[in-house]
Amino acid sequence: MSKSFFDGEDARVARDEGVARVTWNSKEWMPQAIEAFEDHIEFGIPFIAEEMRDILSKWIDQPHSPNAWGALSLVLVRRKQICKTGVHRSMKHVKSHARATPEYIRVS
DSSP, rough: OOOOOOOOHHHHHOOOHHHHHHHHHTTTTHHHHHHHHHHHHTOOOEEEHHHHHHHHTTTSOOSEEEEEHHHHHHHHTTTTTTEEEEEEEOOGGGGGGGOOEEEEEEEE
16 A cells, blocks of 8 residues: 555654754754844743744844744744744735744743
């Protein structure tokens, strides 16, 4: 039997490989982004990744790839610095097409 195109485990593996690749290619930017996060994102105030990007962009250069912002969010979740609130909100940037995205909160 052939594997389904919709395989959740394969999707997670592909995601993790993509995040590892973009994180590796952002090895100079990522520590700067984490430091800017720690310095400028407040505890207890819910935000979406798009809002975090807007705040951090005032303090750091743009990464080599826009995918690095998503990798940053996942790195922060894995480091237990942010967690999802369970709420989804619409993005505001035009290129984001108002798609729903998880809301996070800084916890450490």
